[in-house]
Amino acid sequence: MFDSREFAFNNITLTQSGRFVRIKPVVRLGVHVSIAGKIYEAIDRAKQLGCNTIQIFSRSPREWRNTRLNTEDIKEFRQRREKAKIYPLFIHVPYLTNLASPFKKLYQASIKYYIEYLKEAEILGAEYLVSHMGSHKKSGERVGIKRFSQALNIIFQKTKGLKVILLLENTSGSGSWLGYKFQHQQKIINNIQEQKRIGICFDTCHGFSAGYDIATKDGLDKTLDEMDKLIGLKWLKLIHLNDSKDKLGSLRDRHEHIGKGKIGIGGFRNIVNYPKFRDLPFILETPKTTESDDKRNLAIIRQLIKKEVC
Numbered sequence: 001m002f003d004s005r006e007f008a009f010n011n012i013t014l015t016q017s018g019r020f021v022r023i024k025p026v027v028r029l030g031v032h033v034s035i036a037g038k039i040y041e042a043i044d045r046a047k048q049l050g051c052n053t054i055q056i057f058s059r060s061p062r063e064w065r066n067t068r069l070n071t072e073d074i075k076e077f078r079q080r081r082e083k084a085k086i087y088p089l090f091i092h093v094p095y096l097t098n099l100a101s102p103f104k105k106l107y108q109a110s111i112k113y114y115i116e117y118l119k120e121a122e123i124l125g126a127e128y129l130v131s132h133m134g135s136h137k138k139s140g141e142r143v144g145i146k147r148f149s150q151a152l153n154i155i156f157q158k159t160k161g162l163k164v165i166l167l168l169e170n171t172s173g174s175g176s177w178l179g180y181k182f183q184h185q186q187k188i189i190n191n192i193q194e195q196k197r198i199g200i201c202f203d204t205c206h207g208f209s210a211g212y213d214i215a216t217k218d219g220l221d222k223t224l225d226e227m228d229k230l231i232g233l234k235w236l237k238l239i240h241l242n243d244s245k246d247k248l249g250s251l252r253d254r255h256e257h258i259g260k261g262k263i264g265i266g267g268f269r270n271i272v273n274y275p276k277f278r279d280l281p282f283i284l285e286t287p288k289t290t291e292s293d294d295k296r297n298l299a300i301i302r303q304l305i306k307k308e309v310c
Contacts, residue, residue: 027272027305028053028281031294032092039124040077043267047084049294053281054158055090055130058120069120078125088127088281090167090238093117099151100134100144100178107147112133114155121164128237130167130201133179133188144178149191158195167201167237172209172253180210180251182230189231200235202227203285204271205242205256208263211249215267224276239277241268241284241301257293258300269304 007305033042039058046054048148052077058069085148094117097110114131121129136144152166168188173180185200203216212226213219243261245254259265273283286297 001216006265014078020116026052026233028087029284029298029301030054030086030281031284031286031298032056036208038076039073040080041058043077043080043086046086049298051298052086053090053283054086055092055283055285057094058091058117058124059094069123072289075137075179076124081125088129089125090128090281090283091117091121091124093129093131095132098134098137099131100136100148101166102137102139102143104149107151111151111154114151115158118155118159118162118166119169122162126164128165128167128199130169130238132169132171132177133184135176136178139176141178141184145187146152146182146191147183149188150197151189152188153193156192156197162197165197165237167199169240170200170203170206170210172207173211173251174207174253180206182227185235186230189235198235199237201232201238203240203242204237204263204268205240205261206245208248209246209250213248214271215248215263217270220267220270220274224274233276235282239271239280239282241271241282242286255286257299258284265300265304268301270306272301 030046030053031049032055033045033049033051035042035056035058039056042054042056093114098106099110099114101107101110110203119127119205134144134148136147168179168185170182170185171177171179178184189195189198207223208214212223214223222242224233227236241258243256243258244250245256245262246252247262256262258268263271271277282301284294284301287293
């Protein structure tokens with residue numbers, strides 16, 4: 001006999017009256033959280049902010065590290081995360097690596113460390129590892145894309161059996177960085193042997209600065225149509241929510257607080273309620289000049305998300 005409890009499957013809920021209704025999926029919203037102190041303290045910080053997904057660095061983003069994470073710290077991290085129901089977990093690759101580098105020493109070191117990052121992400125229980133696409137250092141985009149693709153094939157070959165998916169993050173187009181247009185991700189994915197282990201991350205600030213006019217509904221439609229045509233939306237796994245200090249097509253990577261930049265409140269209202277983003281997690285990487293910045297930016301996004309039943 002049916003009791004007073006409700007149950008849900010694929011966002012379909014059967015109420016006590018016996019009526020099936022479709023409910024809006026839970027929005028997965030979080031920020032990039034500091035791992036200062038012990039890595040598991042990131043979970044406590046995320047809980048305080050009301051996050052149900054997070055992104056972290058598993059090590060300092062600006063220095064090489066030869067030490068391993070403490071086994072007890074890993075265990076505590078996983079236990080606290082499970083209790084907090086934070087899902088999915090994204091780990092961002094540190095900035096020093098460059099899989100598109102034409103310089104042999106850095107290229108080989110980057111491959112070595114990516115293998116470590118994937119293994120470390122797996123041990124921490126992360127679902128995704130987020131990566132920029134490297135800089136070709138004036139060797140040319142074609143060469144850089146080839147180097148990056150070859151490196152990933154080596155890395156995946158040496159990490160067979162891992163479940164962590166590597167996400168290619170778009171860039172603003174500054175300097176010699178790859179990833180400012182969807183053709184770059186398209187070419188890399190096409191060159192990967194184990195395509196099930198790869199996906200993409202779209203950063204709103206980077207996309208806007210690269211010339212994709214996502215501040216308007218029409219521009220957002222055109223951007224996603226192009227992404228779908230060149231790559232396929234099935235590869236899109238994460239949205240980085242960042243406003244841009246600079247104008248459309250500036251090629252400058254300068255994040256701004258939500259609504260304070262050139263994308264604006266109207267732009268983010270469209271983005272967070274966009275039907276093609278419905279089941280995707282959102283991670284904020286907005287500036288952290290005060291302790292209240294993350295709380296304020298999260299509150300703005302929560303206010304923009306429509307609450308009605310689907």
